[in-house]
Amino acid sequence: MFTHEDLSRLQAQSLKMQGFIRQQTYSPEREKTLRRFSSWEVAELIFKVNQSTMRGRLAADPSLPQGYVEEDGRQRWYTLEEINELRRRLKVSRKSLMPTRPAGKRAIRAAIANFKGGAGKSTVALHFAHAAALDGYRVLCVDFDPQATLSHSMGLSDVAEEFTVWGIMARDLINETERMNAATRGAESGSALPQRRLPSSITDMGLADLRVADFIKPTNWPTIDIIPSCANAAFVEFASAQYRHLNPEWSFFAAVSRYLDALPADAYDMIIFDCPPAIGYQSMNAVFAADVLYIPSGPGYWEYDSTTSFIGQLAEALEDLSAFNGVVPAGTSNLPKVFHDIRFLLTRFEAGNELHRAMREAFEKVFGDRLTQNPIEMTRAVEQSGRFLSSIYETDYRDMTRETWRRARSSFDNAYEEFRGHLLEAWGNLEDET
Numbered sequence: 001m002f003t004h005e006d007l008s009r010l011q012a013q014s015l016k017m018q019g020f021i022r023q024q025t026y027s028p029e030r031e032k033t034l035r036r037f038s039s040w041e042v043a044e045l046i047f048k049v050n051q052s053t054m055r056g057r058l059a060a061d062p063s064l065p066q067g068y069v070e071e072d073g074r075q076r077w078y079t080l081e082e083i084n085e086l087r088r089r090l091k092v093s094r095k096s097l098m099p100t101r102p103a104g105k106r107a108i109r110a111a112i113a114n115f116k117g118g119a120g121k122s123t124v125a126l127h128f129a130h131a132a133a134l135d136g137y138r139v140l141c142v143d144f145d146p147q148a149t150l151s152h153s154m155g156l157s158d159v160a161e162e163f164t165v166w167g168i169m170a171r172d173l174i175n176e177t178e179r180m181n182a183a184t185r186g187a188e189s190g191s192a193l194p195q196r197r198l199p200s201s202i203t204d205m206g207l208a209d210l211r212v213a214d215f216i217k218p219t220n221w222p223t224i225d226i227i228p229s230c231a232n233a234a235f236v237e238f239a240s241a242q243y244r245h246l247n248p249e250w251s252f253f254a255a256v257s258r259y260l261d262a263l264p265a266d267a268y269d270m271i272i273f274d275c276p277p278a279i280g281y282q283s284m285n286a287v288f289a290a291d292v293l294y295i296p297s298g299p300g301y302w303e304y305d306s307t308t309s310f311i312g313q314l315a316e317a318l319e320d321l322s323a324f325n326g327v328v329p330a331g332t333s334n335l336p337k338v339f340h341d342i343r344f345l346l347t348r349f350e351a352g353n354e355l356h357r358a359m360r361e362a363f364e365k366v367f368g369d370r371l372t373q374n375p376i377e378m379t380r381a382v383e384q385s386g387r388f389l390s391s392i393y394e395t396d397y398r399d400m401t402r403e404t405w406r407r408a409r410s411s412f413d414n415a416y417e418e419f420r421g422h423l424l425e426a427w428g429n430l431e432d433e434t
Contacts, residue, residue, distance in 0.1 A: 032155030032220045032389075035396055036068060036077035037134075045409070046083060046134050049092050057090060064089060080133065080222055087136050099136040099269070100424060104432040106265040107140065108423050111290035113275035113283060115310035116303055120296045120347030120376065122149040124415075125274040127376075130393040131416035133223045137269040140216065142256070143229035144286045145276040151228035153389045154219040159230040162207060163215055165256060165282055168227070169240060171207040172255035174198065177247050178208075196247050212262045225268075240281035252281060253321060257289035270423065279313050287314065288321070292341045292426050294419065297363070299349050299356040299375070304363065307344070340426035345415065346375035372422075374414035379407055 037046070043054040058064055065085050067076035078086070087097040112125045122145065129139045143150045144165050151159060161167065177196050184195065216225045240252055260271065273286040287293065297307045318337050344367050350356050363371050380400075392412055397405040 034080060034220045034222075035394060036079055037083060039067065039076040039078070041397075042078055042083055042086070045413075047087070047090075047092070047097055053092065083134075084136060084223070097136070101137075101269055102424070102427045102430075105427055105430045107263070107268040107271045108292065108427040108430065109260065109271040109273070109290050110292040110294055110419075110423060111273040111275055111286045112294050112296060113273070113287060113310075113314075114295050114297060114307060115277055115279070115313075116297065116306040117277040119277070119298055119303060119306075121145070121277070122147075122153065122274050124294070124296050124345065124347065124376070125150055125272050126153050127391045127393070127412045128416055128419055129224055129270075129272050130221065130391045131412060132270050132272075132420070133221050134393060135416075135420070137223070138267070139221075139224045140263075140268040140271045141219075141224065141226040142271065142273045142286070143226060144282040145229055145274055146231060146282075147276070148229040148231060150274040151226060151230070153391075154221075154224070154226050154228070156217060156219070156226065156228045159217075159228045161230055162205060162210075163217070163227075164229050165227065165285065166239065167207055167210070168215055168259045169252065169255040169281070169285065170202060170205070170243070171210060172258060173243050173247060173250055173252070174203060174208045176250050176258075180247070180249060196249075198246055202243075202246075212259065215259075237280050237282070253284045253288045256285040260289055279310075279317055284317060284321075287318070288337055290339065291430065292343070292423060293339050294343050294345060296345045296347045296376075299346050299353075299359045299363075301359065304359060340429050341422050342370060343419075343422055344371045345419075346371070348378040349375035350378050372415065372418050374411075374418050376415050377407075377411040379411065380404060 039054065040051060043049050043051040047054065058066060065078065065082035067078040067082060069076050090097055110128075112121045112128075114121060125141065129141050132139050141150060141154065142165065148156075148159070151157075162170075177198055181195050215227050217228055219226055244250065244252055273290060275283045275286045295307060295311070297303045321335060321337065344363060346360060346363065349360070360371075360375065392405070392408045395405065399405075
C-alpha cells in the first residue's frame with residue numbers, strides 16, 4: 001500500500017539525483033553559464049558574413065570587441081554581450097546587423113502548445129528563444145508547464161511558487177477584485193451592492209505588493225529572461241477553480257494577458273510561452289495571451305491523433321469563452337479570441353523514415369500551408385543536448401564532430417527562420433502602442 005508520504009519520499013530521492021545531474025552539467029558553482037562563440041560561428045552562422053570580411057573590420061577598428069584569443073592565435077571567442085556590441089556597431093554592405101522589429105509595436109507573443117507530452121514543446125521553446133537571442137532579439141520566456149522543463153533548462157531550479165504563473169494569477173485575482181469593489185463603492189448605489197471578499201489565505205500572501213518585474217528572472221543568456229515554473233505550480237489548476245467561486249466575475253483566463261499588457265512595450269521583442277500538455281487554466285491563459293499559436297507534433301499517427309483532439313478541444317474552449325462577448329475587463333483583448341497566425345511544426349522527424357514521410361504528407365494534406373516547411377529533425381546531437389538540459393546553440397561544436405553539430409543546428413536554424421518570418425508578418429498586424 002502506498003500513500004502521499006511514499007510519493008514525497010520518492011520525490012526527495014529524485015531531487016538528490018537532480019542536484020547531482022546539475023552539478024555534472026553546470027559550472028562548479030552549480031550555475032548554468034553561457035559559453036563563448038567562435039569567430040567562425042559569429043561570422044558565418046550569426047551575422048552571415050564572410051570570415052575575411054569580419055577579420056578586416058576588426059583589424060580596421062581596434063575599438064571593436066576583439067574577443068578572447070586562443071593561445072595558438074587561430075581562433076577568437078566572443079561572449080553574447082560582445083556579439084551584440086559588434087551587431088550594433090557594424091554594417092555590412094551599408095546594411096545594419098540589428099534584427100528587424102516593427103516600429104511602434106509591443107513584443108510579439110507566441111504560444112508553443114499541444115496536448116501530447118513529448119511533442120517537443122519545451123525543446124522548441126528553448127531553441128527558438130536561444131536562436132532569437134543570437135539573432136539580436138530580447139526574449140521573455142513564460143513557463144506555464146508545472147514540469148518546469150524550460151525553467152530547468154534555463155538554469156532555474158529553486159523557484160518559489162508565488163513567483164510563477166500561479167502567483168501572477170493570484171495577484172490578478174486580488175487586484176481585479178479590488179478594482180471591482182472600488183467601482184462598486186464609486187457607484188451611486190454602491191451602498192446597496194455587495195462587496196466581494198477574498199479569504200486572508202490569499203490576501204495575506206503579499207502578492208498584491210509585488211511589482212510586475214518581481215516575477216521575471218534573468219537567465220544565463222544576457223538577453224533572455226524568464227517567468228519560471230516549479231513543481232508546486234501544478235496547484236494552480238486546483239486553486240484557480242476555487243478562485244473562480246470566490247469571485248465569479250473574475251476573468252481568470254485573461255490574467256496573464258493583463259500582466260503582459262503592463263510590461264513596457266519596448267521591454268522585449270519576443271515573448272515565448274511553453275505550455276503544459278493539457279487544456280487547463282494555465283494553458284488557456286497562455287493561449288488567450290498569445291498572438292501566434294505554434295503547435296508542435298511528432299510524426300507518428302498517435303501524435304497526429306492527439307493534435308487533432310487538441311485543436312478540437314481548444315476550439316470548444318475558446319468558443320465557450322466567446323460567450324462572455326465584448327472586451328475583457330481591464331485588458332486589451334477582445335472576444336472572440338483572434339490569433340494572427342496558427343502553424344503546425346513537425347518534430348523528431350527522420351527524413352529516411354518511410355512512416356514519417358507518409359505522416360508529413362498527411363499533415364500537409366490536412367493543414368495545407370499551416371504546416372511549416374522545415375521540420376525539426378531527430379539527430380544524435382539533438383538527443384545529446386537534451387540529455388544535458390541544453391540547446392544545440394549552447395553545445396560547443398568541439399564536443400562532437402562538426403558535421404553532426406552543423407546538421408542539428410541547421411535543422412533548428414531553418415525552423416527558427418521560418419518561425420521568425422511568421423512572427424514578423426503577424427507583428428506588423430499588431431495595433432500600434434500609443
